[in-house]
Amino acid sequence: xxxxxxxxxxxxxxxxxxxxxxxxxxxEGASMRVLHKGSNEWTCMIMPDGxxxxxxxxxxxxxxxxxxxxxxxxxxxxxxxxAGDNGTSNAAPGAxxxxxxxxxxxxxxxxxxxxxxxxxxxxxPRTLDADPxxxxxxxxxxxxxxxxxxxx
Numbered sequence: 001x002x003x004x005x006x007x008x009x010x011x012x013x014x015x016x017x018x019x020x021x022x023x024x025x026x027x028e029g030a031s032m033r034v035l036h037k038g039s040n041e042w043t044c045m046i047m048p049d050g051x052x053x054x055x056x057x058x059x060x061x062x063x064x065x066x067x068x069x070x071x072x073x074x075x076x077x078x079x080x081x082x083a084g085d086n087g088t089s090n091a092a093p094g095a096x097x098x099x100x101x102x103x104x105x106x107x108x109x110x111x112x113x114x115x116x117x118x119x120x121x122x123x124x125p126r127t128l129d130a131d132p133x134x135x136x137x138x139x140x141x142x143x144x145x146x147x148x149x150x151x152x
Contacts, residue, residue: 003035010044014054014080018042022054049086049096055079055114062114066093066144077114082151084108090128093144103128105138112138113147121147 001009006026011019021040025032027048044054055063059077066072087106089095098104110132113121118137124147125131126140135149 006046007036010046010052010054012083013044013052014042014082018054018080019044049088051081051085052083053079053081059112059114062144062146069094072115072143074116076117079112079114081107081112082109084110088138090130090138090140093139093142103130105130105132107132107148108150109152110148110150112149115146118147119145 003026007024010024011022013019014022018040019042021038022042022044023034023038024036025034025043025045027045032045041056042054043057043060044052046052053063056078058073058075059079061073061075062077064070085107087098087104089098089102090105091101091103095102124135124137126137128140130136130138130148132148133150135147137145138148139145
């Protein structure tokens with residue numbers, strides 16, 4: 001994919017007001033390459049599964065922790081995934097494919113609240129068989145649990 005096409009796709013993850021000022025980065029192995037330096041605190045990129053996302057600085061630290069299997073930061077992060085996702089296991093962070101027992105869930109356009117504080121938000125379903133049309137906790141009882149909030 002050309003850099004211009006990558007940038008255009010990555011920016012579909014967030015509202016235009018956020019995306020237009022965001023830095024756009026591409027994962028290249030264990031490092032990141034900046035394709036467009038932004039003017040706000042947001043970073044947009046395409047995840048390894050081809051899904052675009054935009055997140056704030058705390059969210060980038062959370063994504064880095066997830067990708068490296070490290071402890072997530074103790075900060076609240078916010079992420080946009082307005083293009084939806086391709087699905088993921090709700091039981092095994094990092095799973096690459098659906099299996100009969102990994103509680104695969106596919107969520108349409110959504111935002112995410114990340115970090116330790118998401119664990120203390122009461123009242124959201126924590127079941128592994130989540131209803132992706134309603135807010136729910138993804139990856140419950142793992143260090144990476146976070147709140148998924150579907151949007152139109």
